[in-house]
Amino acid sequence: MDKITVITLSEKKKKKEPIVMITAYDYPSAQMVDEAGVDIILVGDSLGMVVLGYENTLPVTMEDMLRHTAAVARGAKRAMVVADMPFMSYQLSPEQALENAGRFIKEAKAHAVKLEGGEEVIEAINKITSAGIPVMGHIGLTPQSIHRIGGYRVQGREEEQALKLAKDAKLLEEAGCFSIVLEAVPVDLAKKITESLNIPTIGIGAGPFCDGQVLVYHDILGIYQEFKPKFVKRYANLRKEIIDAVSNYVKEVKDGKFPDEEHSYR
């Protein structure tokens, strides 16, 4: 079994083989998505919403991310594990960014880190990549800037914004990113950016012309149902499955049907 590396991903772009990324936040889900054949597991700071129950990703801490990344890294055998750098873990200075990126590699055994932003994070990315740590960029809808953007909305519909995104993508490539997430970007702009780069783009709500796709585990499995963006496709309704299964358990205990002979010791 060949492990996925930055080289594999670059070759996939050249061969036009789609890259598949999904989020995961714990050991069993990492094992399952790895076995299902994903190329990259992102320990996203979406953790804050889908696992920790926060309203947005802003309260997520380095300690939250380190613990969950370490669990995912223990479960993944083939996929590359990318750790999302949480809000305020890389914005203060390039030195702070490198120190925290280093913790993900040393303490949590991630293979790479991801951080949000374009021109404004280039120095941080330069610092991290020059220490040998692979960085994934993330532009378009950047949830850590939710208060500046004013909501979870498509980015790059206006010409000025589109030009900035295309420029940011180039800058991220030049700073040494091995890949870039494009979130909530119109299809044509995502296509143009993808064609202008040598590194792969991974789209989420960015249409079919990106080099890869990413979705959130709890969204595609129907576990998190508080909010469903247009780009989410639900492949299962596990929330219902789980509620049904646990309701059965509750009923069987109350009715005295569980535990039965088969599940008891003599």
Ligand code: KIV
């Ligand atoms: O935190 C996350 O899950 C992400 C993906 C949605 C790209 O950043």
